[in-house]
Each structure stands twice: as structure tokens, then as C-alpha cells.
Amino acid sequence: MLPIERPGKIVCVGLNYRAHAEEQGAKLPERPMLFAKWATALAGPGDPIPLPSITQAVDYEGELAVVIGSRVKGVSAGNALEAVRGYLxxxxxxxxxxxxADRQFTRSKSLDGFCPVGPALVPAADVGDPQALRLRTLVNGEVRQDTSTADMIFGVAELIAFVSEAITLEPGDLLLTGTPSGVGVFRDPPVFLADGDEVTVEIERVGSLTNPCARRLRA
Structure with a gap:
């Protein structure tokens, strides 16, 4: 079950952790790199991550998600956090x-079930500084990602301000803030998710989200 109502927009940010840029030999971006996921990709805690036959390289990316609480357009970074309802x-x-193959992100990141969120919406006031949170991703109990949101190139406030320059953010919209280093594709050798794997994303003061992986989902 989804912990939030289905958002009008899911705005995502690529290459937003310094160590993640380093692990792929990429230069730090001068501005946030935005893309979108479709709402049909959303899944809740415990929902299976599908491993469909059209791909053999499904990867995890643990991230801090921001839920927008008020309509914002052209907000400054100094006031941007006032628009945050909470975190997931x-x-x-x-x-x-x-x-x-596609040379862009939309299809590869928007397959059904490719955006698990949870476990529950935590109010912004209970989380405090979003740039001081430990984030870990585990696969079958093995730690794959372990960092602090302090490693973000562009913080939550900067991201909201940047997005709202061009796009009106509305209550319920979801902003995914990027993933740290340790993703499967940049391991040596690369490691991808398999049928029966269990992926957990843990964020300090936000909670723990766990989803199993399934090659074939039951009808």
C-alpha cells in the first residue's frame, strides 16, 4: 500500500552525490540534472520489485524522497524548505x-514498480536538517550504499528552488534527490538484482523501506 496519495509529478535528480560522480569518473554537474519517473512506477513497502523479461540488469538506487506540501513557483533556496511536507x-x-540502449532515463526508470517509497511519510519537523542524514542500502542484508546526505552536490533546498524556476511544484509532488555511490552497475564486476533478492533502504530519522525482487509476479 502506498504511504502517500499518487503524486502529480515525480521529479528526480541524477548525479547528485560527489562520491557517485567519482565512482563513474564523471565531472560534478554545474546544475541539477533532472528527469522524471511516471506515477505507475510507484510501489509501497513490501511490494515486489518486478524483474521483467525485457531487462537483465535491474539495479537499486537508495534515495531520500521529498514530499511537497504547498504550491511553489520561483521559490528561493532560503525559503524552499518551508514547502516540504515530509520525507520518505x-x-x-x-x-x-x-x-x-535508450541513451536517456525515462523508460529504464519508469517500469511498473520501479519506484518503491515508504515506509511512512515522516513530517519535515521530525526529520530536521535533510543534509545530515545517514543513508544505507542493503541487498540481502549486505550493505551496498552507506553515506550521508551531506555528500549531496545540491541540497534539498537548492533542488526545490531550481525545479521551481521552471516547473510549478504542487502539494503531493515527489522529489527524489539522487543516489550515493555503491550502485550495482559500477561494482567490479557489476552486480544486478536477482529473483528472490531483498532490498532495504534505510535513512536516519526517516525509516526503513524493504522490497523483495520477483522475476515473475503472481496474478
């Missing part, structure tokens, strides 16, 4: 082979 853990699941 998110997994920006990605089909790496489709991402490479």
Missing part, C-alpha cells in the same frame, strides 16, 4: 541495459 525512503530502481 525511496528506491530509484533502474534497468541499466535499457538506460544504455
Amino acid at each position: 525512503c525511496a528506491n530509484d530502481v533502474t534497468a541499466r541495459d535499457l538506460q544504455k
Whole structure:
């Protein structure tokens, strides 16, 4: 069950952790790199991450998700956090082979079930500084990602301000803030999710989101 109402927009940010840029030999971006996921990708805690036959390279990306609480357009970074309703853990699941073939992100990141969020919406006041949270991603109990949101290149306030320059953010919209280093595709050798795997995203003061992986989902 989804912990939030289905959002009008899911805005995502690529390459927003310094160590994640380093692990792929990329230059730090001068401005946020935005893309979108479709709402049909949303899934809740415990929902299976599908491993469909069109991809053989499904990867995890643990992320801090921001839920917008008020309508904002052209907000300054100094006032941007006032628009935050709360936070969730998110997994920006990605089909790496489709991402490479398409040379852009939309299809590879928007397959059904490729955006688990949860476990429950935590009010912004209970989380405090979004740039001081430990984030970990585990696969079958093995830690794959372990960092602080302090490693973000563009913080939550900067991201909201940047997005709202061009796009009106409305209550319920979801902003995924990027993933840290440790994703499967940049391991040596690369490691992708398999049938029966269990992925957990843990964020300090936000909670723990766990989803199993399933090659074939029951009808």
C-alpha cells in the first residue's frame, strides 16, 4: 500500500552525490540534472520489485524522497524548505541495459514498480536538517550504499528552488534527490538484482523501506 496519495509529478535528480560522480569518473554537474519517473512506477513497502523479461540488469538506487506540501513557483533556496511536507525512503530502481540502449532515463526508470517509497511519510519537523542524514542500502542484508546526505552536490533546498524556476511544484509532488555511490552497475564486476533478492533502504530519522525482487509476479 502506498504511504502517500499518487503524486502529480515525480521529479528526480541524477548525479547528485560527489562520491557517485567519482565512482563513474564523471565531472560534478554545474546544475541539477533532472528527469522524471511516471506515477505507475510507484510501489509501497513490501511490494515486489518486478524483474521483467525485457531487462537483465535491474539495479537499486537508495534515495531520500521529498514530499511537497504547498504550491511553489520561483521559490528561493532560503525559503524552499518551508514547502516540504515530509520525507520518505525511496528506491530509484533502474534497468541499466535499457538506460544504455535508450541513451536517456525515462523508460529504464519508469517500469511498473520501479519506484518503491515508504515506509511512512515522516513530517519535515521530525526529520530536521535533510543534509545530515545517514543513508544505507542493503541487498540481502549486505550493505551496498552507506553515506550521508551531506555528500549531496545540491541540497534539498537548492533542488526545490531550481525545479521551481521552471516547473510549478504542487502539494503531493515527489522529489527524489539522487543516489550515493555503491550502485550495482559500477561494482567490479557489476552486480544486478536477482529473483528472490531483498532490498532495504534505510535513512536516519526517516525509516526503513524493504522490497523483495520477483522475476515473475503472481496474478
